[in-house]
Amino acid sequence: MEHCYLLCGPEEGSKGDFINNLKKSIEKEFGKNGEYYSYYAGETAPETVLEVLQHGALFSDWRFVRYLDADKISGKENMQLITQFIKNPAPAAFLILETVSYSIDKAIEEALAKEAKKTFWELSLDEAENWVQAYFKKASLEIENNAVTMLLELVGNNTEALKTECSRLALFYPPGSCITEDTIEQYIAHSRQEDVFTLFASLVENSFEHSLGILQTILSSKEANGISIISGLRWSFQRLASLHELIKSGKPFEQAARTLKITSRKMLSLYHKALREWTYAEVKELIAFSAEIDYQLRLMGTVLEQEMLELFLFSCKFTKKPIAISHQESNLTLQTLL
Numbered sequence: 593m594e595h596c597y598l599l600c601g602p603e604e605g606s607k608g609d610f611i612n613n614l615k616k617s618i619e620k621e622f623g624k625n626g627e628y629y630s631y632y633a634g635e636t637a638p639e640t641v642l643e644v645l646q647h648g649a650l651f652s653d654w655r656f657v658r659y660l661d662a663d664k665i666s667g668k669e670n671m672q673l674i675t676q677f678i679k680n681p682a683p684a685a686f687l688i689l690e691t692v693s694y695s696i697d698k699a700i701e702e703a704l705a706k707e708a709k710k711t712f713w714e715l716s717l718d719e720a721e722n723w724v725q726a727y728f729k730k731a732s733l734e735i736e737n738n739a740v741t742m743l744l745e746l747v748g749n750n751t752e753a754l755k756t757e758c759s760r761l762a763l764f765y766p767p768g769s770c771i772t773e774d775t776i777e778q779y780i781a782h783s784r785q786e787d788v789f790t791l792f793a794s795l796v797e798n799s800f801e802h803s804l805g806i807l808q809t810i811l812s813s814k815e816a817n818g819i820s821i822i823s824g825l826r827w828s829f830q831r832l833a834s835l836h837e838l839i840k841s842g843k844p845f846e847q848a849a850r851t852l853k854i855t856s857r858k859m860l861s862l863y864h865k866a867l868r869e870w871t872y873a874e875v876k877e878l879i880a881f882s883a884e885i886d887y888q889l890r891l892m893g894t895v896l897e898q899e900m901l902e903l904f905l906f907s908c909k910f911t912k913k914p915i916a917i918s919h920q921e922s923n924l925t926l927q928t929l930l
Contacts, residue, residue: 593617594708595681598662598689598696601712602820605751610710611688615656622684623653631657632814633664634894638673645677645685654684661817662689663696664893675703692820693890717853720749727758732767742776742856746789748824773856786810788824795825796866800909807901818889818897822904826882829875835863836872874912881907881914888917 597614599607618626627648631641641659648655665674677687678700689696694711701709715723721740728735735743747753757780761771764779786809794803810816816824831852838848845864849855854863870878885904889897900917907915 593621594705595685596678596687596689596704596708598691598701598704598709599712600691600694600696600710602692602714602823603712603750604753605755607690607710607712608752610712611658614686614688618654618656618686625652626654626656627652629655629657631659633659633661638665638670641687642673642677645687646682648685654686655682656686656688658688658690660690661692662700663691663693663890665697665700666893671697671699675699678703692817715749715751717744717749720744720751720754723751724754724758727755728762728771731758731762733762733765733769733771735771736773738855739771739773739776741853742773742859743780745854745856745859746776746780748787748789777858786813788816788821789828791821792825792828793862795905795908796862796869800905803905803909804902807898807905811898811901818894818901819886821901822882822886822889825904826879826886829879829882832863832866832870833872833875833879835867836875839867840872870908870912877913878908884914884917 593614599610601607615628627644629641629644636659638659641657645655645657665671674689681687689700695701721744724740724743725735743754743757747757761775761779765771765775786806788810791803791806791810794806807821810821811818831854834852835848835854838851839845843851845867846860849860849863854860882904885900888900892900903915903917907913
């Protein structure tokens with residue numbers, strides 16, 4: 593068992609399962625009298641985290657710290673503090689570095705043992721569908737294929753979020769029941785919080801100001817960071833680009849949508865409007881711009897994160913093409929545009 597792990601990738605459900613199994617192993621070896629802590633790298637300095645790990649409560653047997661958004665750790669001194677702990681960990685102290693992205697500073701990666709680095713890849717659409725079907729089968733419930741598609745459109749393919757919503761649905765129905773599109777609409781679509789999917793829908797159907805409000809809600813909830821938001825929007829635009837291509841090849845809208853597993857009434861309506869909102873050329877431009885925003889977010893961390901995302905939303909609603917980014921004047925440029 594390692595004292596420090598690096599968990600990369602956006603698949604939070606599988607990541608959570610790994611952490612729970614690790615906790616059980618620690619309890620088995622060191623006893624159940626332990627301390628659990630969670631910190632965000634953008635809010636808590638490594639020095640504070642390491643202080644907790646090295647000097648726990650008097651009567652605790654071990655300490656366990658999750659350090660989230662670890663790719664936001666910056667500065668040579670902070671890197672040295674983390675790598676020193678990795679090489680010489682405190683007894684019965686466990687540090688879990690977590691990041692939604694797939695990488696972290698090379699100094700940290702190189703200090704870790706190979707078996708301590710775990711990557712949790714995003715599920716493909718087929719894998720996510722199989723996961724949902726398996727979940728309800730285990731709960732002695734059935735779910736229609738169209739309901740699976742609608743659930744994934746609303747919740748996404750992260751198994752942590754899926755597990756939350758599927759468990760809610762399972763509570764409402766006795767064994768042997770069948771989950772339908774109407775069920776998803778009733779219990780999820782009407783009660784869900786703002787997320788990257790509602791943000792894309794707002795870009796299609798609502799005003800720029802409305803989209804800004806949703807973005808602010810998502811960022812304030814800390815359910816997603818800038819990289820995951822821009823990645824989710826890029827996925828939606830890539831899907832729209834594929835829809836444009838299929839229609840251009842001669843397929844009717846309904847058939848093209850079915851090919852991309854866009855089948856629910858709500859999503860069919862949304863993507864039909866999106867086709868009118870952006871031409872194929874504009875969609876390709878916005879996909880390219882989203883990749884540039886992604887790069888800038890990884891480069892700068894939380895610095896100007898909200899401004900960068902707002903700039904992308906502005907380009908979606910108004911220019912429909914990339915906007916030149918100046919590192920020194922990004923904030924001023926956005927204020928001028930608004």
